Amino acid sequence: MTAPVTTPGPRILVVDDNDDNRYTLTMYLDLEGYQHVVTANDGEEAVALLEAEPFDLVLLDVMMPRLDGFGVLAWLKAKGWLHHLPVIMISAQNEIENVVSCIELGAVDYLTKPFNKVLLRARLGASLEKKRLRDQMRAHLARLERELDAARALQMGMxxxxxxxxxxxxxxxxxxxxxxxxxxxxxxxxxxxxxxxxxxxxxxxxxxxxxxxxxxxxxxxxxxxxxxxxxxxxxxxxxxxxxxxxxxxxxxxxxxxxxxxxxxxxxxxxxxxxxxxxxxxxxxxxxxxxxxxxxxxxxxxxxxxxxxxxxxxxxxxxxxxxxxxxxxxxxxxxxxxxxxxxxxxxxxxxxxxxxxxxxxxxxxxxxxxxxxxxxxxxxxxxxxxxxxxxxxxxxxxxxxxxxxxxxx
Missing domain, CATH: 3.60.40.10 (PPM-type phosphatase domain)
Structure with missing residues:
Protein backbone atom coordinates (compact mmCIF):
# COMPACT_ATOMS: atom_id res chain seq x y z
CA MET A 1 0.00 0.00 0.00
CA THR A 2 1.27 3.45 -0.90
CA ALA A 3 2.32 5.54 2.08
CA PRO A 4 -0.11 8.36 2.85
CA VAL A 5 0.71 11.95 2.19
CA THR A 6 2.52 13.43 5.18
CA THR A 7 2.75 17.10 4.20
CA PRO A 8 -0.45 19.16 4.57
CA GLY A 9 0.23 21.17 1.42
CA PRO A 10 -2.63 20.78 -1.07
CA ARG A 11 -5.93 22.54 -0.42
CA ILE A 12 -8.85 20.53 -1.81
CA LEU A 13 -12.47 21.63 -2.27
CA VAL A 14 -15.15 18.91 -2.29
CA VAL A 15 -18.42 20.02 -3.90
CA ASP A 16 -21.41 17.64 -3.64
CA ASP A 17 -25.03 18.11 -2.58
CA ASN A 18 -25.13 14.62 -1.02
CA ASP A 19 -24.06 14.46 2.63
CA ASP A 20 -22.95 10.84 2.38
CA ASN A 21 -20.79 11.51 -0.67
CA ARG A 22 -19.12 14.50 1.01
CA TYR A 23 -18.46 12.47 4.14
CA THR A 24 -17.07 9.53 2.18
CA LEU A 25 -14.75 11.73 0.13
CA THR A 26 -13.46 13.70 3.10
CA MET A 27 -12.83 10.46 5.00
CA TYR A 28 -10.84 9.02 2.09
CA LEU A 29 -8.88 12.25 1.75
CA ASP A 30 -8.11 12.29 5.45
CA LEU A 31 -6.87 8.69 5.30
CA GLU A 32 -4.59 9.67 2.41
CA GLY A 33 -3.11 12.47 4.49
CA TYR A 34 -4.79 15.48 2.87
CA GLN A 35 -5.43 17.74 5.83
CA HIS A 36 -6.72 20.89 4.12
CA VAL A 37 -10.14 19.79 2.83
CA VAL A 38 -13.11 22.16 2.55
CA THR A 39 -16.63 21.11 1.53
CA ALA A 40 -19.44 22.89 -0.30
CA ASN A 41 -23.09 21.80 -0.57
CA ASP A 42 -23.67 23.11 -4.09
CA GLY A 43 -22.19 25.15 -6.91
CA GLU A 44 -23.08 28.56 -5.51
CA GLU A 45 -21.37 27.81 -2.22
CA ALA A 46 -18.37 26.48 -4.16
CA VAL A 47 -18.12 29.70 -6.21
CA ALA A 48 -18.16 31.78 -3.03
CA LEU A 49 -15.38 29.67 -1.51
CA LEU A 50 -13.28 29.79 -4.69
CA GLU A 51 -13.53 33.57 -4.77
CA ALA A 52 -12.56 33.86 -1.11
CA GLU A 53 -9.55 31.52 -0.85
CA PRO A 54 -7.10 29.58 -3.01
CA PHE A 55 -7.41 25.86 -3.73
CA ASP A 56 -5.14 23.34 -5.43
CA LEU A 57 -7.85 20.94 -6.64
CA VAL A 58 -11.64 20.71 -6.84
CA LEU A 59 -13.73 17.52 -6.66
CA LEU A 60 -16.95 18.66 -8.34
CA ASP A 61 -20.29 16.88 -8.57
CA VAL A 62 -22.13 17.19 -11.89
CA MET A 63 -25.78 17.26 -10.83
CA MET A 64 -26.55 19.74 -8.01
CA PRO A 65 -29.35 22.19 -7.18
CA ARG A 66 -29.07 25.97 -7.71
CA LEU A 67 -25.75 25.81 -9.65
CA ASP A 68 -24.59 22.50 -11.09
CA GLY A 69 -21.13 21.34 -12.12
CA PHE A 70 -21.55 22.72 -15.64
CA GLY A 71 -22.23 26.16 -14.20
CA VAL A 72 -19.21 26.05 -11.91
CA LEU A 73 -16.95 24.96 -14.77
CA ALA A 74 -18.32 27.73 -17.00
CA TRP A 75 -17.64 30.25 -14.24
CA LEU A 76 -14.09 28.96 -13.72
CA LYS A 77 -13.44 29.05 -17.47
CA ALA A 78 -14.70 32.63 -17.72
CA LYS A 79 -12.35 33.57 -14.88
CA GLY A 80 -9.44 31.88 -16.66
CA TRP A 81 -8.73 29.75 -13.59
CA LEU A 82 -8.92 26.33 -15.27
CA HIS A 83 -5.37 26.88 -16.52
CA HIS A 84 -4.02 26.48 -13.00
CA LEU A 85 -6.83 24.83 -11.00
CA PRO A 86 -7.50 21.13 -11.77
CA VAL A 87 -11.12 20.02 -11.49
CA ILE A 88 -12.07 16.34 -11.16
CA MET A 89 -15.74 15.63 -11.86
CA ILE A 90 -17.82 13.33 -9.64
CA SER A 91 -20.52 11.40 -11.44
CA ALA A 92 -22.75 8.34 -11.30
CA GLN A 93 -22.25 5.72 -13.99
CA ASN A 94 -25.27 6.90 -15.98
CA GLU A 95 -23.87 10.46 -16.20
CA ILE A 96 -20.76 9.66 -18.25
CA GLU A 97 -21.96 11.73 -21.21
CA ASN A 98 -22.29 14.70 -18.91
CA VAL A 99 -18.79 14.10 -17.58
CA VAL A 100 -17.41 14.07 -21.12
CA SER A 101 -19.07 17.43 -21.68
CA CYS A 102 -17.50 18.71 -18.46
CA ILE A 103 -14.06 17.56 -19.57
CA GLU A 104 -14.59 19.38 -22.84
CA LEU A 105 -15.31 22.47 -20.77
CA GLY A 106 -11.99 22.12 -18.95
CA ALA A 107 -12.21 19.43 -16.25
CA VAL A 108 -9.08 17.28 -16.08
CA ASP A 109 -10.62 13.95 -14.99
CA TYR A 110 -13.65 12.24 -13.42
CA LEU A 111 -14.52 9.79 -10.68
CA THR A 112 -17.58 7.55 -10.71
CA LYS A 113 -19.78 6.76 -7.74
CA PRO A 114 -19.31 4.69 -5.63
CA PHE A 115 -15.65 5.77 -5.23
CA ASN A 116 -12.78 3.37 -5.68
CA LYS A 117 -10.14 4.18 -3.10
CA VAL A 118 -7.17 3.14 -5.26
CA LEU A 119 -8.51 5.05 -8.25
CA LEU A 120 -9.19 8.11 -6.08
CA ARG A 121 -5.59 8.08 -4.83
CA ALA A 122 -4.23 7.77 -8.37
CA ARG A 123 -6.43 10.53 -9.85
CA LEU A 124 -5.69 12.92 -7.00
CA GLY A 125 -1.96 12.27 -7.11
CA ALA A 126 -1.72 12.67 -10.87
CA SER A 127 -3.78 15.88 -10.94
CA LEU A 128 -1.92 17.49 -8.06
CA GLU A 129 1.46 16.55 -9.55
CA LYS A 130 0.49 18.13 -12.88
CA LYS A 131 -0.58 21.25 -11.02
CA ARG A 132 2.68 21.34 -9.09
CA LEU A 133 4.67 21.10 -12.33
CA ARG A 134 2.53 23.77 -14.00
CA ASP A 135 2.98 26.05 -10.99
CA GLN A 136 6.72 25.53 -11.15
CA MET A 137 6.71 26.32 -14.86
CA ARG A 138 4.66 29.47 -14.35
CA ALA A 139 7.00 30.60 -11.57
CA HIS A 140 9.99 29.90 -13.79
CA LEU A 141 8.45 31.82 -16.69
CA ALA A 142 7.59 34.73 -14.42
CA ARG A 143 11.18 34.80 -13.19
CA LEU A 144 12.46 34.72 -16.78
CA GLU A 145 10.13 37.56 -17.73
CA ARG A 146 11.43 39.65 -14.85
CA GLU A 147 15.01 38.91 -15.85
CA LEU A 148 14.28 39.71 -19.50
CA ASP A 149 12.62 42.97 -18.49
CA ALA A 150 15.72 43.85 -16.49
CA ALA A 151 17.94 42.82 -19.41
CA ARG A 152 15.89 44.97 -21.78
CA ALA A 153 16.22 47.97 -19.46
CA LEU A 154 19.98 47.41 -19.26
CA GLN A 155 20.26 47.04 -23.03
CA MET A 156 18.24 50.18 -23.68
CA GLY A 157 20.51 51.94 -21.22
CA MET A 158 23.52 51.00 -23.35
Whole structure:
Protein backbone atom coordinates (compact mmCIF):
# COMPACT_ATOMS: atom_id res chain seq x y z
CA MET A 1 0.00 0.00 0.00
CA THR A 2 1.27 3.45 -0.90
CA ALA A 3 2.32 5.54 2.08
CA PRO A 4 -0.11 8.36 2.85
CA VAL A 5 0.71 11.95 2.19
CA THR A 6 2.52 13.43 5.18
CA THR A 7 2.75 17.10 4.20
CA PRO A 8 -0.45 19.16 4.57
CA GLY A 9 0.23 21.17 1.42
CA PRO A 10 -2.63 20.78 -1.07
CA ARG A 11 -5.93 22.54 -0.42
CA ILE A 12 -8.85 20.53 -1.81
CA LEU A 13 -12.47 21.63 -2.27
CA VAL A 14 -15.15 18.91 -2.29
CA VAL A 15 -18.42 20.02 -3.90
CA ASP A 16 -21.41 17.64 -3.64
CA ASP A 17 -25.03 18.11 -2.58
CA ASN A 18 -25.13 14.62 -1.02
CA ASP A 19 -24.06 14.46 2.63
CA ASP A 20 -22.95 10.84 2.38
CA ASN A 21 -20.79 11.51 -0.67
CA ARG A 22 -19.12 14.50 1.01
CA TYR A 23 -18.46 12.47 4.14
CA THR A 24 -17.07 9.53 2.18
CA LEU A 25 -14.75 11.73 0.13
CA THR A 26 -13.46 13.70 3.10
CA MET A 27 -12.83 10.46 5.00
CA TYR A 28 -10.84 9.02 2.09
CA LEU A 29 -8.88 12.25 1.75
CA ASP A 30 -8.11 12.29 5.45
CA LEU A 31 -6.87 8.69 5.30
CA GLU A 32 -4.59 9.67 2.41
CA GLY A 33 -3.11 12.47 4.49
CA TYR A 34 -4.79 15.48 2.87
CA GLN A 35 -5.43 17.74 5.83
CA HIS A 36 -6.72 20.89 4.12
CA VAL A 37 -10.14 19.79 2.83
CA VAL A 38 -13.11 22.16 2.55
CA THR A 39 -16.63 21.11 1.53
CA ALA A 40 -19.44 22.89 -0.30
CA ASN A 41 -23.09 21.80 -0.57
CA ASP A 42 -23.67 23.11 -4.09
CA GLY A 43 -22.19 25.15 -6.91
CA GLU A 44 -23.08 28.56 -5.51
CA GLU A 45 -21.37 27.81 -2.22
CA ALA A 46 -18.37 26.48 -4.16
CA VAL A 47 -18.12 29.70 -6.21
CA ALA A 48 -18.16 31.78 -3.03
CA LEU A 49 -15.38 29.67 -1.51
CA LEU A 50 -13.28 29.79 -4.69
CA GLU A 51 -13.53 33.57 -4.77
CA ALA A 52 -12.56 33.86 -1.11
CA GLU A 53 -9.55 31.52 -0.85
CA PRO A 54 -7.10 29.58 -3.01
CA PHE A 55 -7.41 25.86 -3.73
CA ASP A 56 -5.14 23.34 -5.43
CA LEU A 57 -7.85 20.94 -6.64
CA VAL A 58 -11.64 20.71 -6.84
CA LEU A 59 -13.73 17.52 -6.66
CA LEU A 60 -16.95 18.66 -8.34
CA ASP A 61 -20.29 16.88 -8.57
CA VAL A 62 -22.13 17.19 -11.89
CA MET A 63 -25.78 17.26 -10.83
CA MET A 64 -26.55 19.74 -8.01
CA PRO A 65 -29.35 22.19 -7.18
CA ARG A 66 -29.07 25.97 -7.71
CA LEU A 67 -25.75 25.81 -9.65
CA ASP A 68 -24.59 22.50 -11.09
CA GLY A 69 -21.13 21.34 -12.12
CA PHE A 70 -21.55 22.72 -15.64
CA GLY A 71 -22.23 26.16 -14.20
CA VAL A 72 -19.21 26.05 -11.91
CA LEU A 73 -16.95 24.96 -14.77
CA ALA A 74 -18.32 27.73 -17.00
CA TRP A 75 -17.64 30.25 -14.24
CA LEU A 76 -14.09 28.96 -13.72
CA LYS A 77 -13.44 29.05 -17.47
CA ALA A 78 -14.70 32.63 -17.72
CA LYS A 79 -12.35 33.57 -14.88
CA GLY A 80 -9.44 31.88 -16.66
CA TRP A 81 -8.73 29.75 -13.59
CA LEU A 82 -8.92 26.33 -15.27
CA HIS A 83 -5.37 26.88 -16.52
CA HIS A 84 -4.02 26.48 -13.00
CA LEU A 85 -6.83 24.83 -11.00
CA PRO A 86 -7.50 21.13 -11.77
CA VAL A 87 -11.12 20.02 -11.49
CA ILE A 88 -12.07 16.34 -11.16
CA MET A 89 -15.74 15.63 -11.86
CA ILE A 90 -17.82 13.33 -9.64
CA SER A 91 -20.52 11.40 -11.44
CA ALA A 92 -22.75 8.34 -11.30
CA GLN A 93 -22.25 5.72 -13.99
CA ASN A 94 -25.27 6.90 -15.98
CA GLU A 95 -23.87 10.46 -16.20
CA ILE A 96 -20.76 9.66 -18.25
CA GLU A 97 -21.96 11.73 -21.21
CA ASN A 98 -22.29 14.70 -18.91
CA VAL A 99 -18.79 14.10 -17.58
CA VAL A 100 -17.41 14.07 -21.12
CA SER A 101 -19.07 17.43 -21.68
CA CYS A 102 -17.50 18.71 -18.46
CA ILE A 103 -14.06 17.56 -19.57
CA GLU A 104 -14.59 19.38 -22.84
CA LEU A 105 -15.31 22.47 -20.77
CA GLY A 106 -11.99 22.12 -18.95
CA ALA A 107 -12.21 19.43 -16.25
CA VAL A 108 -9.08 17.28 -16.08
CA ASP A 109 -10.62 13.95 -14.99
CA TYR A 110 -13.65 12.24 -13.42
CA LEU A 111 -14.52 9.79 -10.68
CA THR A 112 -17.58 7.55 -10.71
CA LYS A 113 -19.78 6.76 -7.74
CA PRO A 114 -19.31 4.69 -5.63
CA PHE A 115 -15.65 5.77 -5.23
CA ASN A 116 -12.78 3.37 -5.68
CA LYS A 117 -10.14 4.18 -3.10
CA VAL A 118 -7.17 3.14 -5.26
CA LEU A 119 -8.51 5.05 -8.25
CA LEU A 120 -9.19 8.11 -6.08
CA ARG A 121 -5.59 8.08 -4.83
CA ALA A 122 -4.23 7.77 -8.37
CA ARG A 123 -6.43 10.53 -9.85
CA LEU A 124 -5.69 12.92 -7.00
CA GLY A 125 -1.96 12.27 -7.11
CA ALA A 126 -1.72 12.67 -10.87
CA SER A 127 -3.78 15.88 -10.94
CA LEU A 128 -1.92 17.49 -8.06
CA GLU A 129 1.46 16.55 -9.55
CA LYS A 130 0.49 18.13 -12.88
CA LYS A 131 -0.58 21.25 -11.02
CA ARG A 132 2.68 21.34 -9.09
CA LEU A 133 4.67 21.10 -12.33
CA ARG A 134 2.53 23.77 -14.00
CA ASP A 135 2.98 26.05 -10.99
CA GLN A 136 6.72 25.53 -11.15
CA MET A 137 6.71 26.32 -14.86
CA ARG A 138 4.66 29.47 -14.35
CA ALA A 139 7.00 30.60 -11.57
CA HIS A 140 9.99 29.90 -13.79
CA LEU A 141 8.45 31.82 -16.69
CA ALA A 142 7.59 34.73 -14.42
CA ARG A 143 11.18 34.80 -13.19
CA LEU A 144 12.46 34.72 -16.78
CA GLU A 145 10.13 37.56 -17.73
CA ARG A 146 11.43 39.65 -14.85
CA GLU A 147 15.01 38.91 -15.85
CA LEU A 148 14.28 39.71 -19.50
CA ASP A 149 12.62 42.97 -18.49
CA ALA A 150 15.72 43.85 -16.49
CA ALA A 151 17.94 42.82 -19.41
CA ARG A 152 15.89 44.97 -21.78
CA ALA A 153 16.22 47.97 -19.46
CA LEU A 154 19.98 47.41 -19.26
CA GLN A 155 20.26 47.04 -23.03
CA MET A 156 18.24 50.18 -23.68
CA GLY A 157 20.51 51.94 -21.22
CA MET A 158 23.52 51.00 -23.35
CA UNK A 159 22.37 53.09 -26.32
CA UNK A 160 22.45 56.89 -26.05
CA UNK A 161 19.15 58.16 -24.70
CA UNK A 162 19.78 61.83 -25.45
CA UNK A 163 22.13 63.88 -27.58
CA UNK A 164 23.58 67.36 -27.08
CA UNK A 165 21.68 70.15 -28.75
CA UNK A 166 23.26 71.27 -32.04
CA UNK A 167 25.41 74.37 -31.85
CA UNK A 168 28.76 75.84 -32.75
CA UNK A 169 30.59 73.41 -30.45
CA UNK A 170 28.46 70.45 -31.58
CA UNK A 171 27.47 70.99 -35.22
CA UNK A 172 25.42 67.82 -35.58
CA UNK A 173 21.69 67.15 -35.35
CA UNK A 174 21.19 63.52 -34.24
CA UNK A 175 18.18 61.28 -33.70
CA UNK A 176 17.82 57.50 -33.27
CA UNK A 177 15.29 54.74 -32.77
CA UNK A 178 15.55 51.10 -31.70
CA UNK A 179 12.99 48.31 -31.24
CA UNK A 180 14.00 44.70 -30.49
CA UNK A 181 11.73 42.02 -31.98
CA UNK A 182 11.97 40.13 -28.69
CA UNK A 183 12.52 41.44 -25.15
CA UNK A 184 16.17 41.97 -26.03
CA UNK A 185 17.82 42.02 -29.42
CA UNK A 186 21.00 42.23 -31.41
CA UNK A 187 20.67 45.61 -33.13
CA UNK A 188 22.93 48.33 -31.82
CA UNK A 189 24.01 51.88 -32.44
CA UNK A 190 26.16 54.41 -30.65
CA UNK A 191 27.28 58.01 -30.97
CA UNK A 192 30.25 59.38 -29.02
CA UNK A 193 33.10 61.88 -29.22
CA UNK A 194 36.63 60.78 -30.03
CA UNK A 195 39.53 62.19 -27.98
CA UNK A 196 40.22 64.79 -30.72
CA UNK A 197 36.59 65.98 -30.74
CA UNK A 198 35.43 64.17 -33.89
CA UNK A 199 32.01 62.52 -33.80
CA UNK A 200 32.15 58.71 -33.95
CA UNK A 201 28.99 56.78 -34.75
CA UNK A 202 28.02 53.27 -35.79
CA UNK A 203 25.06 50.99 -36.33
CA UNK A 204 25.14 47.21 -36.35
CA UNK A 205 23.11 44.04 -36.49
CA UNK A 206 24.16 40.86 -34.68
CA UNK A 207 23.24 37.47 -36.13
CA UNK A 208 20.31 35.86 -34.38
CA UNK A 209 18.01 37.36 -31.76
CA UNK A 210 17.36 37.25 -28.06
CA UNK A 211 19.86 37.05 -25.22
CA UNK A 212 22.88 35.64 -27.15
CA UNK A 213 22.59 38.42 -29.73
CA UNK A 214 22.18 41.04 -27.00
CA UNK A 215 25.33 39.84 -25.20
CA UNK A 216 27.33 39.83 -28.45
CA UNK A 217 25.98 43.31 -29.16
CA UNK A 218 27.14 44.55 -25.75
CA UNK A 219 30.60 43.12 -26.34
CA UNK A 220 30.81 44.76 -29.77
CA UNK A 221 29.75 48.15 -28.49
CA UNK A 222 32.24 48.07 -25.61
CA UNK A 223 35.08 47.00 -27.88
CA UNK A 224 34.45 49.82 -30.36
CA UNK A 225 34.51 52.44 -27.63
CA UNK A 226 37.64 51.04 -25.99
CA UNK A 227 39.57 50.56 -29.24
CA UNK A 228 38.63 54.05 -30.44
CA UNK A 229 39.81 55.55 -27.16
CA UNK A 230 43.11 53.65 -27.31
CA UNK A 231 43.94 54.19 -30.99
CA UNK A 232 42.78 57.78 -31.49
CA UNK A 233 44.60 59.62 -28.71
CA UNK A 234 47.37 61.08 -30.86
CA UNK A 235 45.62 61.30 -34.25
CA UNK A 236 42.11 61.36 -35.75
CA UNK A 237 40.22 58.05 -35.61
CA UNK A 238 40.75 55.73 -38.58
CA UNK A 239 37.58 53.63 -39.05
CA UNK A 240 39.38 50.80 -40.87
CA UNK A 241 42.05 50.48 -38.17
CA UNK A 242 39.44 50.50 -35.41
CA UNK A 243 37.20 47.95 -37.11
CA UNK A 244 40.15 45.68 -37.95
CA UNK A 245 41.12 45.57 -34.26
CA UNK A 246 37.52 45.04 -33.12
CA UNK A 247 37.06 42.22 -35.63
CA UNK A 248 40.14 40.39 -34.33
CA UNK A 249 38.85 40.64 -30.76
CA UNK A 250 35.37 39.41 -31.72
CA UNK A 251 36.84 36.41 -33.55
CA UNK A 252 38.80 35.40 -30.46
CA UNK A 253 36.80 32.81 -28.50
CA UNK A 254 33.78 33.07 -30.79
CA UNK A 255 32.93 29.37 -30.57
CA UNK A 256 29.27 30.08 -31.34
CA UNK A 257 30.37 31.59 -34.69
CA UNK A 258 28.23 34.68 -34.18
CA UNK A 259 28.84 37.73 -36.34
CA UNK A 260 27.77 41.33 -36.61
CA UNK A 261 27.28 43.60 -39.61
CA UNK A 262 28.43 47.11 -38.83
CA UNK A 263 28.86 50.55 -40.38
CA UNK A 264 31.32 52.79 -38.54
CA UNK A 265 31.81 56.46 -39.37
CA UNK A 266 33.71 59.49 -38.11
CA UNK A 267 32.60 63.08 -38.75
CA UNK A 268 34.86 66.07 -38.24
CA UNK A 269 33.37 69.44 -37.25
CA UNK A 270 34.18 70.62 -40.77
CA UNK A 271 32.01 67.93 -42.36
CA UNK A 272 34.68 65.43 -43.45
CA UNK A 273 33.27 61.90 -43.21
CA UNK A 274 35.48 58.81 -42.89
CA UNK A 275 33.76 55.45 -42.80
CA UNK A 276 34.15 51.69 -43.01
CA UNK A 277 31.43 49.14 -43.77
CA UNK A 278 31.64 45.57 -42.41
CA UNK A 279 28.88 43.81 -44.33
CA UNK A 280 26.12 46.24 -43.31
CA UNK A 281 23.37 47.84 -45.36
CA UNK A 282 24.85 50.94 -47.03
CA UNK A 283 23.53 54.05 -45.30
CA UNK A 284 22.12 56.94 -47.28
CA UNK A 285 23.64 60.35 -47.82
CA UNK A 286 20.81 62.86 -47.96
CA UNK A 287 21.14 66.23 -49.69
CA UNK A 288 17.65 67.65 -50.08
CA UNK A 289 15.75 65.17 -52.26
CA UNK A 290 18.98 63.57 -53.48
CA UNK A 291 19.30 60.17 -51.76
CA UNK A 292 22.61 58.37 -52.40
CA UNK A 293 23.81 55.11 -50.78
CA UNK A 294 27.38 55.05 -49.47
CA UNK A 295 28.67 51.89 -51.11
CA UNK A 296 32.43 52.35 -50.78
CA UNK A 297 34.72 50.56 -48.31
CA UNK A 298 32.54 47.44 -48.14
CA UNK A 299 34.06 44.52 -46.26
CA UNK A 300 33.33 41.24 -44.49
CA UNK A 301 31.10 41.00 -41.41
CA UNK A 302 32.83 41.11 -38.02
CA UNK A 303 33.56 37.99 -36.01
CA UNK A 304 34.21 35.53 -38.85
CA UNK A 305 37.79 35.94 -40.09
CA UNK A 306 40.41 37.61 -37.85
CA UNK A 307 42.85 38.46 -40.66
CA UNK A 308 40.45 40.57 -42.76
CA UNK A 309 41.84 43.95 -43.82
CA UNK A 310 39.22 46.71 -43.91
CA UNK A 311 39.34 49.98 -45.87
CA UNK A 312 38.38 53.55 -45.02
CA UNK A 313 36.45 55.67 -47.50
CA UNK A 314 35.92 59.44 -47.37
CA UNK A 315 33.20 61.92 -48.26
CA UNK A 316 32.40 65.50 -47.33
CA UNK A 317 29.03 66.56 -45.97
CA UNK A 318 27.99 70.07 -46.86
CA UNK A 319 26.03 72.08 -44.28
CA UNK A 320 22.46 70.77 -44.18
CA UNK A 321 23.37 67.35 -45.58
CA UNK A 322 22.69 64.26 -43.53
CA UNK A 323 23.11 60.51 -43.16
CA UNK A 324 20.50 57.85 -42.52
CA UNK A 325 21.69 54.51 -41.11
CA UNK A 326 19.45 51.52 -40.53
CA UNK A 327 19.41 47.78 -39.91
CA UNK A 328 17.84 45.28 -42.29
CA UNK A 329 14.80 44.95 -40.05
CA UNK A 330 13.57 48.10 -41.84
CA UNK A 331 13.86 46.99 -45.47
CA UNK A 332 13.06 43.34 -44.75
CA UNK A 333 9.90 44.08 -42.75
CA UNK A 334 6.98 42.36 -44.49
CA UNK A 335 3.29 43.16 -44.78
CA UNK A 336 0.32 40.81 -44.53
CA UNK A 337 1.05 39.27 -47.96
CA UNK A 338 4.74 38.71 -47.12
CA UNK A 339 6.07 41.55 -49.30
CA UNK A 340 9.23 43.27 -47.96
CA UNK A 341 9.35 47.03 -47.63
CA UNK A 342 12.55 47.19 -49.69
CA UNK A 343 15.10 49.90 -50.47
CA UNK A 344 12.98 51.71 -53.06
CA UNK A 345 10.18 52.48 -50.60
CA UNK A 346 12.69 53.47 -47.94
CA UNK A 347 14.36 55.91 -50.34
CA UNK A 348 10.98 57.36 -51.28
CA UNK A 349 10.17 57.94 -47.62
CA UNK A 350 13.49 59.68 -47.05
CA UNK A 351 13.18 61.85 -50.15
CA UNK A 352 9.96 63.47 -48.97
CA UNK A 353 10.92 64.52 -45.44
CA UNK A 354 12.16 67.70 -43.84
CA UNK A 355 15.83 68.21 -43.16
CA UNK A 356 15.94 67.44 -39.41
CA UNK A 357 17.20 64.07 -38.24
CA UNK A 358 14.12 63.49 -36.10
CA UNK A 359 11.92 64.06 -39.16
CA UNK A 360 13.88 61.44 -41.09
CA UNK A 361 13.46 58.79 -38.41
CA UNK A 362 9.80 59.67 -37.82
CA UNK A 363 8.97 59.53 -41.53
CA UNK A 364 10.53 56.09 -41.98
CA UNK A 365 8.88 54.78 -38.80
CA UNK A 366 5.47 56.04 -39.95
CA UNK A 367 5.87 54.59 -43.43
CA UNK A 368 7.05 51.29 -41.96
CA UNK A 369 4.02 51.10 -39.64
CA UNK A 370 1.64 51.92 -42.51
CA UNK A 371 3.23 49.24 -44.68
CA UNK A 372 3.42 46.44 -42.08
CA UNK A 373 0.13 47.19 -40.30
CA UNK A 374 -0.86 44.11 -38.26
CA UNK A 375 1.76 41.74 -39.71
CA UNK A 376 4.02 40.28 -36.97
CA UNK A 377 7.53 41.73 -36.74
CA UNK A 378 10.28 39.13 -36.91
CA UNK A 379 13.47 41.20 -36.78
CA UNK A 380 15.00 43.94 -34.68
CA UNK A 381 14.83 47.49 -36.05
CA UNK A 382 17.28 50.32 -35.48
CA UNK A 383 17.67 53.68 -37.21
CA UNK A 384 20.18 56.48 -36.75
CA UNK A 385 20.07 59.85 -38.51
CA UNK A 386 22.75 62.56 -38.43
CA UNK A 387 22.79 65.97 -40.08
CA UNK A 388 25.52 68.58 -40.31
CA UNK A 389 23.81 71.81 -39.31
CA UNK A 390 24.38 74.97 -41.33
CA UNK A 391 26.87 77.40 -39.83
CA UNK A 392 24.11 80.00 -39.47
CA UNK A 393 21.97 77.63 -37.37
CA UNK A 394 19.05 78.81 -39.46
CA UNK A 395 17.05 75.59 -39.03
CA UNK A 396 14.98 75.14 -35.92
CA UNK A 397 16.21 72.32 -33.72
CA UNK A 398 15.03 71.12 -30.30
CA UNK A 399 17.08 72.03 -27.25
CA UNK A 400 17.42 68.35 -26.34
CA UNK A 401 17.04 65.51 -28.83
CA UNK A 402 15.82 62.28 -27.24
CA UNK A 403 16.18 58.83 -28.72
CA UNK A 404 13.06 56.82 -29.54
CA UNK A 405 13.53 53.40 -27.94
CA UNK A 406 10.43 51.72 -29.30
CA UNK A 407 8.72 51.87 -32.68
CA UNK A 408 4.99 51.35 -32.41
Missing amino acids: VPQSFPAPGAAFPWDIHASIAPALEVGGDLYDVFRAPNGDLCFFIGDVSGKGMPAALFMARTKSLIRVVTELTAREEPPDPAAIITRVNAELCDGNDAVMFVTLFFGVLSPGGMLSYCNAGHNPPYRIAGRNITPLVEAAGLVLGVEPSVAYRTAHAELAPGEGLFLYTDGVTEAVNAVDEPLGEARLEAALAGVASTSSAMVAAVAADLAAFVREAPRSDDIAMLALRRIPATLGLEVPETVLVDKVIE
